[in-house]
Amino acid sequence: MRTLAPEIFKAYDIRGIVRTTLTADTVRRIGQALGSEAVARDIKAIVIGRDGRLSGPALASALADGITRTGVDVIDIGCVPTPMTYFAAHELGTESCVSVTGSHNPPEYNGLKMVLGGQTLYGEMIQDLRRRIEKNAASAVPPGDTASHNFCQGRGVVRHASVHQAYLDRIVGDVKLSRPMKIVIDCGNGVAGGVAPELFRRMGCEVTELFCEVDGNFPNHHPDPSKPENLVDLQRALRETGAELGLAFDGDGDRLGVVTRDGEIIFPDRQLMLFAADVLVRNPGAQIIYDVKCSRWLAESIRHQGGRPLMWNTGHALIKTKLKETGAPLAGEMSGHMFFKERWFGFDDALYTGARLLEIVSRWEDSNWPLKNLPNAISTPELNIKMNEGEPHALVAKLRAGGKKLLPGARELITIDGVRAEYADGFGLARASNTTPVVVLRFEADTQAALTRIQAEFRSALETLWPGIRTGF
Known part of the structure; x- marks a missing residue:
């Protein structure tokens, strides 16, 4: 059997290097596994969209071939943003879709973000696809064979559709600027x-x-x-x-x-302060979800507006799942993913988020004023320590096990996703990325001296646990 590259099956999507770890044959087999899972859930059709990567057309075609071999139909909406693919799943009534995308990775990468029956696939659900392929459990109708195979009735068909205007009409019909x-x-x-x-x-x-x-x-x-x-x-x-x-x-x-x-x-955690204030006017007392990389001032801002802050794991699929579970009207991540359930569908959509931002700030004669006056602190952007595959998770596990012995200045350690150390005057975070082999770090403090101190404590802990590591901060 052709060997799969297990490292492409990430925590909340599939991602690899085209023609190396992510080949057309691999994507076809993933399509078969996904189609088989769709059949098991009585899903009749899956929407496919792709981003603008050069490898997109070939991989989308292979994916469609794999899905239709299981008897499930494909609706191809072409080259569109990932959120438009999510929108199409609602608009076309499938509640199921795959975006063929490498997101923000370099040009040689591509991947798959998957939704079945309104559920974003992540974690063990993605690993189940891998295991299904490895066990050759995906039901397949050979190309050209229209006979039934197992529980499938013939081969699925590929249809083409466009939701471009429906998507734009939906946003423009709802989000209104107070001025040009x-x-x-x-x-x-x-x-x-x-x-x-x-x-x-x-x-x-x-x-x-x-x-x-x-x-x-x-x-x-x-x-x-x-x-x-x-x-x-x-x-x-x-x-x-x-x-x-x-x-x-x-x-x-x-x-x-x-x-x-x-x-x-204006980094996304500060954007979320503005969005939360707006949403909480219409949803008093609502829960607002944010990831572990966000500013500690965000929780304070949400409370000040009468909301209930909830810190959660980083990862678009994990945040979407928590949003659905809690019924919260809004969630966001430091990486720039924003999730509006109020007036939208709860998926991450930068175009819609940009529209909502303009709606809010257009109420001021100086649109920069509400952004410039958001609570702020001295902070670093996301910092990355590159390591070999598997090493970031091992290092962060050691840091978690060491606890306050390694970070003695911290008054609290939050370990829902990596290690976030809360100090009286700031915080430091180290977590293993689920998409690339790096340790992700972020620091925030009330003063530059405090930021330097917190970084020094983390640097000492990491160098103790992993001699020779180059932290870069």
């Missing part, structure tokens, strides 16, 4: 470039476009707005155009970056 705005959008040559300019112009914005031509080579900068270096072009365009706000999108359009007129990056 002048903005800059940077799509980083990702797939959002095919949608964002039209959306924001229809909302009444004057739009300056940066890198909105969809190009899977990403020739201008990496499409990851969580990294400050990828926002330099947007900051420069704001200075040159006099626009009042800048929006940046990642490679598949599910994460948002925000930059003010004077070039300040």
